[in-house]
Amino acid sequence: MSMNYTTIEQSKELLELGLNPETADMHYPDYYFDGNAKGPCNTPYKEAIEDLFHVYINPKTKRLLPCWSLGALLEVMPKEGIEPFIESNPFVGYGNGQYRCVYLNGDWESSHQTTGNTLIEVAYNMVCWLIENGYIKKGE
Numbered sequence: 001m002s003m004n005y006t007t008i009e010q011s012k013e014l015l016e017l018g019l020n021p022e023t024a025d026m027h028y029p030d031y032y033f034d035g036n037a038k039g040p041c042n043t044p045y046k047e048a049i050e051d052l053f054h055v056y057i058n059p060k061t062k063r064l065l066p067c068w069s070l071g072a073l074l075e076v077m078p079k080e081g082i083e084p085f086i087e088s089n090p091f092v093g094y095g096n097g098q099y100r101c102v103y104l105n106g107d108w109e110s111s112h113q114t115t116g117n118t119l120i121e122v123a124y125n126m127v128c129w130l131i132e133n134g135y136i137k138k139g140e
Contacts, residue, residue, distance in 0.1 A: 003120060005040055006068045010124050015066065017131045018138025023076050024066030040067040073123040077103075078135055086122060101126040103135075 005026055006014065015021060026040040068076075077084045086101045101122040102113040112133075114125035130136045 003118070004070050005120065006073075006124055008065060011065050011067050014068065014124070014127065014131075017128060019076065019127065019131060019136065020139050021066040023072060024068050025072040026067040026069055028065040028067055068124075068127075070120050070123055073120070073127050076127060076136060077123075077130060084126065086119060103130075 008028060011024075011028065026042055028040045074084070074086070084101060084103050086099065098115045098117060099119055099122045100113050100115045102111060103126065104111045112126075112129060114122050114129060116122040116125055127136065131138065
């Protein structure tokens with residue numbers, strides 16, 4: 001089954017890399033951390049932490065984990081001077097049904113690409129690369 005949002009592990013990694021949690025358009029509430037999650041809540045993280053209901057559930061720790069949809073990951077990718085594109089169908093040249101995300105920086109030689117089994121995976125991989133290489137500044 002293909003998910004259209006980051007997993008708990010991917011979400012934690014994006015936070016550790018320094019992605020601004022306020023860019024997340026979804027969140028995992030703290031009662032999902034037990035591994036029985038069917039999925040995140042569709043409320044943006046920023047709104048959820050301000051919601052009195054969540055503060056009441058866990059007022060000291062506010063253990064809400066940001067979660068990014070495919071659209072939110074695409075939105076945080078910078079678009080000036082370097083243009084991203086994602087293959088919306090499995091790219092035949094990259095093994096068994098893998099997808100790819102490519103950042104074109106003027107020419108193919110200075111471009112970067114990531115691959116994965118799902119669209120969310122290639123977008124996640126590209127956002128990680130963009131943060132690690134300074135194209136997305138920490139906290140942005």
